[in-house]
Amino acid sequence: MRPSRWIGSAALLLLSACGTTAPAADTTIIGEMRPTRALFVAPSRTITASPLEVLALSVTTVGPGEFVTPPSITGAAVQFIGMGTPAVQVPAGVTQVFLLGGATSGTSVVRFVNTTSPTVFEDTIVTR
Numbered sequence: 001m002r003p004s005r006w007i008g009s010a011a012l013l014l015l016s017a018c019g020t021t022a023p024a025a026d027t028t029i030i031g032e033m034r035p036t037r038a039l040f041v042a043p044s045r046t047i048t049a050s051p052l053e054v055l056a057l058s059v060t061t062v063g064p065g066e067f068v069t070p071p072s073i074t075g076a077a078v079q080f081i082g083m084g085t086p087a088v089q090v091p092a093g094v095t096q097v098f099l100l101g102g103a104t105s106g107t108s109v110v111r112f113v114n115t116t117s118p119t120v121f122e123d124t125i126v127t128r
Contacts, residue, residue, distance in 0.1 A: 035054045035055060035056035035099065036053045036054050036055070037049070037053065037054075037055050037056070038055075038056040038058065039055065039056070039057055039058070040057070040058050040059070040060075041057050041058065041059040041098075041112055041121045041123060042121070042123065043121050043122065044122060044123075044124075045123050045124070046123070046124045046125075046126060047123060047124070047125045047126070048125075048126050048127075048128070049078075049102050049125055049126070049127050050102055050127060050128070051077075051102040051103065051104055051105055051127045051128075052102055053101070053102045053127070054081070054099060054100070054101050054102070055078070055099070055100045055101075055102075055125070056097050056098070056099055057097070057098045057099075057100060057110070057123070058095060058096070058097050058098075059095070059096055059098070059112055059121065060090055060092060060093060060094070060095040060096075061092070061093035061094045061095075061096075061114060061117075061119075062092045062093050063092070063093055063116070063117065064093070064116050065093070065094075065114050065115040065116030065117055066093075066094045066096060066114070066115055067096055067098075067112045067113065067114055067115070068112070068113045068114075068115060069083045069096070069098075070083070070098075071098060071110050071111055071112045071113070072110070072111040072113070073100075073108050073109070073110050073111075074108060074109045074111075075106055075107050075108035075109060076103055076104055076106055076108065077102065077103060077104060077105065077106040077107050077108035077125055077126065077127040078100045078101060078102055078103055078108045078110065078125050078127065079100065079101055079103045080098070080099075080100060081099040081100060081101050082098075082099045083096055083097065083098050083099065084096070084097050084099075085097070098110075098112075100125070102125075102127045103127075104127065105127050105128050106126075106127060107124060107125070107126050107127075108124070108125050108127075109122055109123070109124050109125075110122065110123050110124075110125060
C-alpha cells in the first residue's frame with residue numbers, strides 16, 4: 001500500500017460520498033480493496049449490507065480530538081479493515097474514513113467514540 005495512493009483515494013471517496021453511494025471504480029482504499037459504498041456516520045442508523053460488501057464510513061470531528069481506532073464492534077457481521085485520513089480536511093476538525101468489511105450474515109453494532117468529547121455515534125450494520 002502506497003500512502004499517497006491511499007490519501008488521494010480517500011479524498012476522492014469523501015468528495016464523492018456526501019451520504020450517497022460512491023462508484024467502486026473511482027476509489028482504491030487499501031491496496032486493491034475497493035469500497036462498494038461510502039457513507040457518513042450518522043447516530044443510531046441501521047445499514048443493510050451483504051457479507052461481501054466493503055463499507056467506507058466517514059466521520060468528522062468538530063474541534064480537537066479524533067475518533068478511536070479501531071471502533072468498537074459488537075457482533076460478527078462486520079470486521080474492521082483499516083482507517084485513513086484524506087489529504088483534504090474540513091476546517092472544523094479531522095475527518096477519518098473507517099473501512100469495514102462484511103464477514104458473515106448477522107448484526108453488528110459499530111461504536112465510534114471521540115477522544116476529547118462525549119461524542120459517540122453508533123451505527124447498526126445488518127448483513128444478509
